[in-house]
Amino acid sequence: MSSMILSGDTSGTVTVTVPAVAGTNTATLPAATGTVMVSGNMPAFSYYQAGTGATLANTTNTKITFDTKEYDTANAVSSSRFTPTVAGYYMVGGCLTLPSVTTGYSVTAIIFKNGSFYKNLASGQSGPANYGTSEGSVLVYLNGSTDYIELYGYQYSGGGAATLGVGVGTCFFFGCLVRAA
Amino acid sequence: MLYDKIMALYHSLTQQDFLTVITLQNDSDGKGDYIAKWEHPTLAKPTDEELA
Numbered sequence: 001m002s003s004m005i006l007s008g009d010t011s012g013t014v015t016v017t018v019p020a021v022a023g024t025n026t027a028t029l030p031a032a033t034g035t036v037m038v039s040g041n042m043p044a045f046s047y048y049q050a051g052t053g054a055t056l057a058n059t060t061n062t063k064i065t066f067d068t069k070e071y072d073t074a075n076a077v078s079s080s081r082f083t084p085t086v087a088g089y090y091m092v093g094g095c096l097t098l099p100s101v102t103t104g105y106s107v108t109a110i111i112f113k114n115g116s117f118y119k120n121l122a123s124g125q126s127g128p129a130n131y132g133t134s135e136g137s138v139l140v141y142l143n144g145s146t147d148y149i150e151l152y153g154y155q156y157s158g159g160g161a162a163t164l165g166v167g168v169g170t171c172f173f174f175g176c177l178v179r180a181a
Numbered sequence: 182m183l184y185d186k187i188m189a190l191y192h193s194l195t196q197q198d199f200l201t202v203i204t205l206q207n208d209s210d211g212k213g214d215y216i217a218k219w220e221h222p223t224l225a226k227p228t229d230e231e232l233a
C-alpha cells in the first residue's frame with residue numbers, strides 16, 4: 001500500500017492511501033471548491049420504536065420518541081433529537097403508524113427544526129382495512145453546531161391515538177448527509 | 182386533554198382553526214400539552230385559570 005501524507009494547517013496529518021490494485025485506475029477530482037466527503041464525515045442514523053409507543057393527543061403536534069437504535073454513525077442522536085456536527089444538507093424522514101385512529105381520519109408526520117414546525121411529510125388516511133400511516137422525507141440544511149431536527153406527529157381522530165411500535169418498519173426516524181455545506 | 186378544555190370554552194372552533202391559527206404541542210418532555218401558537222382573529226387565548 002502506498003501513501004501520501006499531508007500535514008494539517010497547525011497540527012496532525014491526513015494520509016491518502018492506495019491499496020493493492022490491479023491495472024491502471026484513475027480518481028478524478030472535480031474543478032470545484034469544496035470539502036471532500038468520506039464516510040467518516042457523512043453522518044447517518046436510523047431509530048425506531050421497538051415496543052414503547054407514543055400517544056398523540058387529538059390535534060396536538062406531539063414529539064415522537066424512539067427507543068431503539070438501528071445505527072447512528074456519528075452518535076448524533078440524543079433523546080430522539082438529531083444534532084449533527086457536520087454542516088450541510090441532510091435528507092431526513094420518518095414514518096408513523098397509528099392503528100387506533102378512527103377510519104377516515106388522517107395522520108401526519110412532521111419534521112421539526114430547532115423546536116419549530118419545518119415541513120409536513122405525506123399524510124395518510126386510515127381505512128377499514130388499513131392503519132393510518134404517514135411517511136416521507138425532506139431535505140434540510142443543518143449548520144453542524146446548534147441546528148437539530150425531531151419528528152412530530154399529528155392526528156385529529158377526536159381522541160388520543162397510540163403509535164404502533166412493533167419493530168424496525170412501522171415507526172421510524174432516519175437521516176443522512178447528502179451534501180456538505 | 183388540552184384540546185377538550187379549549188373546545189369546552191370555545192365551541193365554535195373548527196378543525197381548520199387548529200391547522201391554521203392555533204397550534205397545540207407536546208414535546209414529550211413530561212410537561213404535557215401546551216398552546217404553542219394562538220393567532221385566532223376574534224377569540225382570546227385562554228388563560229391558565231380557564232384551562233385548569
